[in-house]
Amino acid sequence: MTDPLDTTSDRRPGGCTARIRAQVLDAVRAELAESGHQGLTMEGVATRAGVHRATVYRRRRDVGGLLVDVIDAAGEMDRQPPDTGSLRGDLTALNQEIKESLAVQPSFAVALMAASFHFEQAARAQTQLWRDRYAQCEMLVERAVERGELPAQQTDARSLLIAATAPLYHQLALLRTDPDPQLPRRAAETAVPAAAAGAFSVRQSPQVAAESRPAIPARTPGATR
Amino acid sequence: MTDPLDTTSDRRPGGCTARIRAQVLDAVRAELAESGHQGLTMEGVATRAGVHRATVYRRRRDVGGLLVDVIDAAGEMDRQPPDTGSLRGDLTALNQEIKESLAVQPSFAVALMAASFHFEQAARAQTQLWRDRYAQCEMLVERAVERGELPAQQTDARSLLIAATAPLYHQLALLRTDPDPQLPRRAAETAVPAAAAGAFSVRQSPQVAAESRPAIPARTPGATR
Numbered sequence: 001m002t003d004p005l006d007t008t009s010d011r012r013p014g015g016c017t018a019r020i021r022a023q024v025l026d027a028v029r030a031e032l033a034e035s036g037h038q039g040l041t042m043e044g045v046a047t048r049a050g051v052h053r054a055t056v057y058r059r060r061r062d063v064g065g066l067l068v069d070v071i072d073a074a075g076e077m078d079r080q081p082p083d084t085g086s087l088r089g090d091l092t093a094l095n096q097e098i099k100e101s102l103a104v105q106p107s108f109a110v111a112l113m114a115a116s117f118h119f120e121q122a123a124r125a126q127t128q129l130w131r132d133r134y135a136q137c138e139m140l141v142e143r144a145v146e147r148g149e150l151p152a153q154q155t156d157a158r159s160l161l162i163a164a165t166a167p168l169y170h171q172l173a174l175l176r177t178d179p180d181p182q183l184p185r186r187a188a189e190t191a192v193p194a195a196a197a198g199a200f201s202v203r204q205s206p207q208v209a210a211e212s213r214p215a216i217p218a219r220t221p222g223a224t225r
Numbered sequence: 226m227t228d229p230l231d232t233t234s235d236r237r238p239g240g241c242t243a244r245i246r247a248q249v250l251d252a253v254r255a256e257l258a259e260s261g262h263q264g265l266t267m268e269g270v271a272t273r274a275g276v277h278r279a280t281v282y283r284r285r286r287d288v289g290g291l292l293v294d295v296i297d298a299a300g301e302m303d304r305q306p307p308d309t310g311s312l313r314g315d316l317t318a319l320n321q322e323i324k325e326s327l328a329v330q331p332s333f334a335v336a337l338m339a340a341s342f343h344f345e346q347a348a349r350a351q352t353q354l355w356r357d358r359y360a361q362c363e364m365l366v367e368r369a370v371e372r373g374e375l376p377a378q379q380t381d382a383r384s385l386l387i388a389a390t391a392p393l394y395h396q397l398a399l400l401r402t403d404p405d406p407q408l409p410r411r412a413a414e415t416a417v418p419a420a421a422a423g424a425f426s427v428r429q430s431p432q433v434a435a436e437s438r439p440a441i442p443a444r445t446p447g448a449t450r
Contacts, residue, residue: 036342036343038343110342113399114339114342114343117261117335117338117339117342118263123401127400127401127402130399131400159411162395162396162400163392163411163412163415165395166391166394166395166396167387167388167391169391169394169395169399170387170390170391170394170395171387171391173399174355174394174398174399175352176348176352177352186384186388186425187388189419190388190415190419190424190425191415193418193419193422193424194414194415194418197418199411199414199415199418200411200415
């Protein structure tokens with residue numbers, strides 16, 4: 001990762017700087033899961049990481065920057081989407097992963113979502129991370145088209161993936177209801193026949209296309225900008 | 226509403242107390258939308274409402290309590306679910322309402338979601354509000370069964386409603402992407418054929434039922450308890 005704020009001249013690839021970065025990120029994750037972003041301070045992170053406070057400030061200028069750092073690091077992880085041999089199986093496995101990350105206590109993923117309501121830059125990084133994750137998972141849809149499970153070149157992969165995974169986020173992160181063991185499979189099974197029936201067709205009527213509006217900015221009431 | 230903390234003996238139904246409550250709630254909503262729950266203080270609410278600080282404290286003992294108050298008030302509003310003559314139309318109209326509440330800037334609904342990550346009691350009130358809202362909307366599903374659009378007595382109305390509305394919450398409150406004008410209709414059209422095909426069947430296999438776990442508590446990392 002290119003870090004414009006990391007101007008240390010003595011860094012060596014995979015050496016001291018990489019190790020310190022890992023220590024700092026581990027500390028941010030631990031503090032975040034334990035006490036949320038409200039409890040996150042540059043000093044607390046330095047203490048937990050066992051590094052000097054100035055080292056933390058050299059990486060990022062504030063807590064919002066540290067959050068961006070952990071979100072970026074999550075995006076750097078090489079995650080292969082599931083490959084079970086069927087679209088239904090792949091989406092169920094994907095939902096199972098999402099369920100595990102949201103239902104664990106304390107959930108680092110939920111803490112990041114909470115933080116992204118408060119830090120504009122964290123919200124942007126989180127949005128980018130999700131965009132990348134959904135882009136990685138588009139191959140599930142491509143494989144389903146190749147297998148003949150979906151009509152060729154008619155499916156908006158991202159819309160299908162959002163529809164298949166949204167009930168997990170809504171139920172576990174927002175509604176905070178029981179983690180229904182059927183939910184990963186049920187959400188997948190809802191999306192697959194709809195996709196096969198063309199509900200995520202990329203074709204738009206001219207009227208619908210004309211109604212499209214520009215993207216809205218991240219909505220973070222009272223966010224630290 | 227029964228308010229155990231409102232012990233003023235001079236209240237008259239619809240009179241002074243009701244008016245002051247309305248003023249305080251309006252002030253909480255305005256402050257919340259403007260500066261988020263981080264900017265919410267008992268003093269700021271009193272000033273904006275034009276009442277004495279003690280009046281605010283008599284209603285609720287802290288900011289978390291004020292949030293519960295506005296959430297409870299939202300639940301008291303008499304909202305009739307849409308009745309368009311078809312399940313697809315009803316769900317599209319419902320999603321249109323949700324889209325409008327989430328995409329408006331600033332969004333009071335999004336501010337409440339953000340707050341519920343931080344205040345345990347607000348999270349509980351928000352969960353209850355959603356439960357009530359989905360319960361009110363179950364009549365959409367009942368009417369669809371009566372019209373023969375769905376198989377009788379086989380559809381878990383709440384699961385269907387969550388599946389139909391989740392993409393709105395996920396895309397607008399969490400992913401923060403463009404408010405796609407097709408989304409309300411598309412999310413409805415995804416859920417309807419799945420429901421007709423029995424994806425939200427209430428029947429559980431014995432194995433699935435055995436895997437059921439108890440409800441998890443509201444996850445609010447670093448929440449004020």
